[in-house]
Amino acid sequence: MDKLIHWSHDAIISLLEKVREKEPLWNPVHPHYHKKSLKQVLYTEICKELQSEYPELQDITTAEVLKKFTYLRGNFQKHWRKINCTPKRLTRTCNSQVGVFFGMLLPPGTL
Secondary structure (H helix, E strand, O other): OOOOOOOOHHHHHHHHHHHHHOHHHOOOOOOOOOOHHHHHHHHHHHHHHHHHHOHHHOOOOHHHHHHHHHHHHHHHHHHHHHHHHOOHHHOOOOOHHHHHHHHHHOOOOOO
């Protein structure tokens, strides 16, 4: 059974910023986007950085970091589709984690 990991708001923001800095992880037109071994190395780097920054994440694994990012990205995409398919007046109610992910759309350094 998976252990429960508490991700603070700051840790989530940090994860998203670190992924944003590593373009092969998220940009499908990047020449190294399809290199799985490189992606594994980059997620391992992110995992080590998060472990050093957040004591509560000391025992986190690379797989758990990838799982969290995949969840955030999927949640964002789901709500993004909802927002784009509903009238503007209904878009005010938005999941808080989606708001965090909107930061991925902003230029680096604006969070």
